[in-house]
Amino acid sequence: MKYTLNRLIEMAAHAAPDRALPVDDAHELMRLHRECSSYSCPRKLAAFDTLIAAGRIVPDSSRRY
Template identity: 45%
Template structure:
């Protein structure tokens, strides 16, 4: 192969790599949408696949974060919240306070009156 043929082959390879590969990557890359359209695209994709139900908030773990729960905790959730928040003071952690209330009202826990909960 002559030097001219080699140069043409190398030039063609460079054009393909520099021109076509970035185009393919941009089409396949997940962030090709503007940020304000990504969430809608993901939601639509999940709905098409029938997976959107997995994103509902009632599947999120109990005890996260320290905020007060939006509804009354069940007894198992209250036990879990107290365990997860064992290092928190009930006066400083609304979730632990709500969990203790459930456990006290259900008779599962008797608080020590000397501790001043």
């Protein structure tokens, strides 16, 4: 999926998103924020939660994210 430069800049922010994330955007956010902890990055946490709800990620119950 191709994103405009403005959209990528918006996605790179660490603040919580102001709207629900589409699954494709959540995947891209996980890539853009791969070095962030979901505890310290609200945007990565929102992406992670979106992917869980969509059944794309099944969290490991013994692992802390």
